[in-house]
Amino acid sequence: MGGGEGERGLVDTLSKKDFTTDQEVRWCPGCGDYAILSAVQGFLPELGVEPHKTVFVSGIGCSGRFTYYVDTYGVHGIHGRAPAIATGIATARPDLSVWVVTGDGDGLSIGGNHLIHALRRNVNIKILMFNNQIYGLTKGQYSPTSEEGKVTKSTPFGSVDHPFNPIAVALGAEATFVARTIDNDRQHLTEVLRQAAAHRGTAFVEIYQNCNVFNDGAFDLLRDKPQGSRSQIRLEHGEPILFDDDMRCVAVGDNGRLIVANVDDVSPDSIVVHDVHGRPSLAFALAHLSHGPTEPTCIGVFREFGRPVYGDAMEDQMRRATERLGKGDLSGLLHSGDTWTVR
Amino acid sequence: MTKTVEEKQRVVVRFAGDSGDGMQLTGDRFTSATAVLGNDLATLPDFPAEIRAPAGTVHGVSAFQIQFAATDVTTPGDRADVLIAMNPAALKADLHTVEGGGTIILNEDAFTPRNLEKAGYAQDPRHDGTLDGYQVYEVPMTSLTILATEGVGIGKKEAERAKNMFALGLLSWMYGRPTDVTLQWLEGKFGGRHEILDANVAAFKAGYNFGETTELFAHSYKVEAAPAEPGTYRNIAGATALAWGLVAAADRSGLPLFYASYPITPASELLHELARHKSFGVRTLQAEDEIAAAGIALGAAFAGHLGVTGTSGPGMDLKAEMLGLAVIMELPMVVVDVQRAGPSTGMPTKTEQGDLLLSMFGRHGESPMPIVAAATPGDCFDAAIEAVRLAVTYRTPVILLSDTFLSNSSEPWRVPEVDSLPAVDPRFERAREDGGRFLPYERDERLARPWAVPGTPGLVHRIGGLEREDLTGNISYEADNHERMTHLRRAKVEGIARDIPPLEVDDPGGDAELLVLGWGSTLGTIRAATRRVREEGRSVAAAHLRHLHPFPANIGEVLSRYPKVLIPEMNLGQLALLIRARYLVDARTYSKVQGLPIFADELEHEILRALDE
Ligand code: SF4
Numbered sequence: 035m036g037g038g039e040g041e042r043g044l045v046d047t048l049s050k051k052d053f054t055t056d057q058e059v060r061w062c063p064g065c066g067d068y069a070i071l072s073a074v075q076g077f078l079p080e081l082g083v084e085p086h087k088t089v090f091v092s093g094i095g096c097s098g099r100f101t102y103y104v105d106t107y108g109v110h111g112i113h114g115r116a117p118a119i120a121t122g123i124a125t126a127r128p129d130l131s132v133w134v135v136t137g138d139g140d141g142l143s144i145g146g147n148h149l150i151h152a153l154r155r156n157v158n159i160k161i162l163m164f165n166n167q168i169y170g171l172t173k174g175q176y177s178p179t180s181e182e183g184k185v186t187k188s189t190p191f192g193s194v195d196h197p198f199n200p201i202a203v204a205l206g207a208e209a210t211f212v213a214r215t216i217d218n219d220r221q222h223l224t225e226v227l228r229q230a231a232a233h234r235g236t237a238f239v240e241i242y243q244n245c246n247v248f249n250d251g252a253f254d255l256l257r258d259k260p261q262g263s264r265s266q267i268r269l270e271h272g273e274p275i276l277f278d279d280d281m282r283c284v285a286v287g288d289n290g291r292l293i294v295a296n297v298d299d300v301s302p303d304s305i306v307v308h309d310v311h312g313r314p315s316l317a318f319a320l321a322h323l324s325h326g327p328t329e330p331t332c333i334g335v336f337r338e339f340g341r342p343v344y345g346d347a348m349e350d351q352m353r354r355a356t357e358r359l360g361k362g363d364l365s366g367l368l369h370s371g372d373t374w375t376v377r
Numbered sequence: 378m379t380k381t382v383e384e385k386q387r388v389v390v391r392f393a394g395d396s397g398d399g400m401q402l403t404g405d406r407f408t409s410a411t412a413v414l415g416n417d418l419a420t421l422p423d424f425p426a427e428i429r430a431p432a433g434t435v436h437g438v439s440a441f442q443i444q445f446a447a448t449d450v451t452t453p454g455d456r457a458d459v460l461i462a463m464n465p466a467a468l469k470a471d472l473h474t475v476e477g478g479g480t481i482i483l484n485e486d487a488f489t490p491r492n493l494e495k496a497g498y499a500q501d502p503r504h505d506g507t508l509d510g511y512q513v514y515e516v517p518m519t520s521l522t523i524l525a526t527e528g529v530g531i532g533k534k535e536a537e538r539a540k541n542m543f544a545l546g547l548l549s550w551m552y553g554r555p556t557d558v559t560l561q562w563l564e565g566k567f568g569g570r571h572e573i574l575d576a577n578v579a580a581f582k583a584g585y586n587f588g589e590t591t592e593l594f595a596h597s598y599k600v601e602a603a604p605a606e607p608g609t610y611r612n613i614a615g616a617t618a619l620a621w622g623l624v625a626a627a628d629r630s631g632l633p634l635f636y637a638s639y640p641i642t643p644a645s646e647l648l649h650e651l652a653r654h655k656s657f658g659v660r661t662l663q664a665e666d667e668i669a670a671a672g673i674a675l676g677a678a679f680a681g682h683l684g685v686t687g688t689s690g691p692g693m694d695l696k697a698e699m700l701g702l703a704v705i706m707e708l709p710m711v712v713v714d715v716q717r718a719g720p721s722t723g724m725p726t727k728t729e730q731g732d733l734l735l736s737m738f739g740r741h742g743e744s745p746m747p748i749v750a751a752a753t754p755g756d757c758f759d760a761a762i763e764a765v766r767l768a769v770t771y772r773t774p775v776i777l778l779s780d781t782f783l784s785n786s787s788e789p790w791r792v793p794e795v796d797s798l799p800a801v802d803p804r805f806e807r808a809r810e811d812g813g814r815f816l817p818y819e820r821d822e823r824l825a826r827p828w829a830v831p832g833t834p835g836l837v838h839r840i841g842g843l844e845r846e847d848l849t850g851n852i853s854y855e856a857d858n859h860e861r862m863t864h865l866r867r868a869k870v871e872g873i874a875r876d877i878p879p880l881e882v883d884d885p886g887g888d889a890e891l892l893v894l895g896w897g898s899t900l901g902t903i904r905a906a907t908r909r910v911r912e913e914g915r916s917v918a919a920a921h922l923r924h925l926h927p928f929p930a931n932i933g934e935v936l937s938r939y940p941k942v943l944i945p946e947m948n949l950g951q952l953a954l955l956i957r958a959r960y961l962v963d964a965r966t967y968s969k970v971q972g973l974p975i976f977a978d979e980l981e982h983e984i985l986r987a988l989d990e
Pocket of ligand 1 (some may be wrong): 061062064067245
């Protein structure tokens with residue numbers, strides 16, 4: 035009972051202030067990052083993990099500054115490499131709570147390789163990818179999530195690149211936790227963070243984030259209050275996928291493809307019931323339901339399942355080797371194999 | 378028949394055959410028997426670049442060279458006294474490595490028209506004068522092996538594969554190597570598979586007896602044990618020594634070792650070796666790429682582990698960015714560069730010392746890193762410990778240079794007493810419960826900053842790649858601060874010069890005009906060449922650099938004592954460039970970039986030329 039009380043006591047005493055540094059926050063006024071920061075700082079006390087047992091790792095881009103504002107241990111790394119650095123930290127120290135903050139350019143372009151391999155390994159880290167569909171810090175070039183035809187400084191005639199679907203990328207890398215949320219929906223964002231933190235292994239959370247300077251309004255369809263909620267398809271485990279005040283739904287159409295339909299136009303049996311532990315095909319289909327945030331789009335947890343956590347497996351191998359061979363004896367190692375003695 | 382035994386001071390033997398002939402194993406076993414006998418020795422394997430080159434072709438030849446002697450040995454030998462050629466391709470590829478008048482032992486059975494053609498011989502070299510001047514012995518090794526293994530119960534194909542043991546047996550007889558070492562090893566290796574064990578033992582004994590009983594060989598040779606300091610010895614290859622040095626440094630310092638690496642020739646050996654030592658608490662991680670390997674090691678270092686990454690030249694190019702981050706974060710980390718011939722993919726299995734300037738300058742901005750270089754296979758152990766000491770003491774990434782030659786070659790190594798090995802205190806910053814302000818960039822007398830690891834109360838801080846404000850570590854773009862931090866980072870690394878031994882000069886007469894200055898794996902060659910020059914009655918001084926950055930504090934003074942300075946390097950003069958720039962000395966370069974070590978006679982020649990100029 036005593037231990038439990040101690041834990042409870044900690045949760046009660048930690049507050050948002052404990053996770054807030056004295057550094058002046060320097061994003062552009064109105065940037066979606068402020069809301070995310072505030073939501074994260076507000077949520078962390080609830081985890082009951084003290085700031086000194088928490089590490090935030092970020093890359094380069096506007097999202098990279100995040101580390102400086104959260105009063106925990108932090109590494110502001112280099113472009114795209116945060117998942118690699120975090121892999122080192124989390125694998126070396128399973129006792130720490132390790133978070134990665136990245137962006138669409140950082141995580142999916144220059145750091146794409148590290149991202150997919152962290153997901154594949156299932157390192158115990160929580161990855162928050164702020165997707166604003168633009169390069170903000172470098173002042174407005176198209177990103178790997180920008181839509182085709184996007185006119186930016188580097189694409190004056192429109193982008194000819196096909197964008198990544200970050201959720202599909204994460205699912206393809208067999209991430210064990212894949213979710214999407216929106217910067218200004220504090221309640222939904224906090225709930226997704228809660229589930230991500232509770233997950234053992236890598237959690238991938240895409241956060242639609244408005245860059246009001248270089249890509250304002252990219253997510254307005256989903257984000258505008260109160261209208262936006264009408265286009266958010268909220269995924270709830272075990273619930274039929276209904277949205278727009280339950281007037282519309284996700285249903286199985288002809289050929290087994292998922293479609294967005296009016297509830298009145300489809301048979302109740304064809305309405306999809308969400309299952310986060312289900313087959314990857316369902317999560318993939320939901321990820322591809324819209325072509326981007328300009329159509330009704332799914333938010334919430336797409337998929338969650340259990341797989342051995344990378345650090346656990348490594349610790350396990352070391353434990354078994356030590357059981358079998360005894361704790362490493364340096365002198366024994368140096369003398370192993372053929373030796374001879376000169377007197 | 379009684380045979381005479383002739384005494385020899387030093388011998389170089391080269392085993393050459395097809396990749397599938399097991400020449401590395403044969404050489405390795407011959408080395409073990411030689412080591413146990415107490416000869417000093419040095420070895421050099423020479424693998425083909427292709428994993429599975431077409432059998433019987435020159436590209437597929439794999440060789441192993443060993444020099445052993447009754448006196449000290451510093452190199453695997455320039456040229457072979459004895460070549461064992463298991464097929465025509467091996468003869469073709471390696472004939473040039475044999476000393477004039479040297480001995481060539483051929484596997485007669487392999488000299489078929491088809492094999493001669495595959496090796497690119499238009500005529501049989503045994504009969505066209507190619508081998509004039511050599512002592513040639515033709516031994517039907519394949520058929521004798523098949524004969525010897527009759528009744529063992531294996532097929533002809535498998536029996537044939539034991540012919541390398543026949544060759545080993547013959548050479549073991551020839552040089553009086555103990556047989557029990559090999560027989561015990563075979564027992565251990567094939568104990569579970571009786572027919573294979575029996576076949577190999579039979580082939581080995583047949584080779585030995587062939588030497589003893591046939592009239593082909595008139596005498597055998599004897600090489601006395603070399604004088605050596607008392608102690609327990611073993612044979613060790615550079616890759617193993619380096620890996621063990623890291624394990625030892627971690628063990629002695631109480632730091633868990635975290636090695637992250639991406640497969641690359643020839644550095645993969647380190648990953649393979651370290652991956653075996655989990656019971657030492659060694660974590661190994663095969664990363665998705667070179668950049669990640671460095672990032673993972675750096676993350677582990679931030680978390681309080683001994684973070685190490687290893688690679689070869691191409692990987693160094695990729696890691697540069699992460700090394701810059703380690704420089705500005707001022708965290709301990711070791712990056713091992715097992716140099717190979719470049720540029721680009723270059724010659725992955727061949728040696729070179731081409732990465733010195735890359736190590737010095739291969740990062741953007743002012744980004745100084747200490748550089749330590751190993752000089753011999755056994756020295757890789759000590760060099761690794763030294764790299765760790767500097768990294769941990771100075772909170773800095775350190776480059777540890779080895780090369781393909783050091784990594785693959787081996788020498789007898791006196792096993793150190795564990796208690797005699799240096800231990801580095803990580804001096805982790807202690808928890809602060811008093812609420813006092815922690816300054817992550819406050820420096821000690823060596824200008825090293827605190828190593829404050831996550832999990833420690835009261836030390837929460839954030840570091841990264843942006844310029845840090847002095848003391849606080851906050852982001853700063855302030856002009857004076859950047860200048861101060863740039864100078865501090867340099868002063869910290871330069872200060873290491875006060876913490877390393879002075880450069881020792883080997884100048885027995887004290888009257889030499891010429892200093893041969895070397896670094897890294899050329900040490901053996903320099904020792905052999907200077908010895909020869911001195912045996913000819915000439916004076917020459919030699920000095921060898923372990924620390925390439927910073928240089929030992931007395932190097933300027935040493936250089937000023939000699940009117941002539943010669944720097945032999947397996948590059949186009951990289952150390953010479955640094956020495957000339959820093960000390961305004963007219964150092965002359967002796968350069969060799971053939972993917973091979975510099976030979977003692979080449980350097981001897983060059984020293985004499987420099988002396989006579
Ligand atoms: S550029 Fe865009 S993403 Fe960056 S801080 Fe400004 S608004 Fe935010």
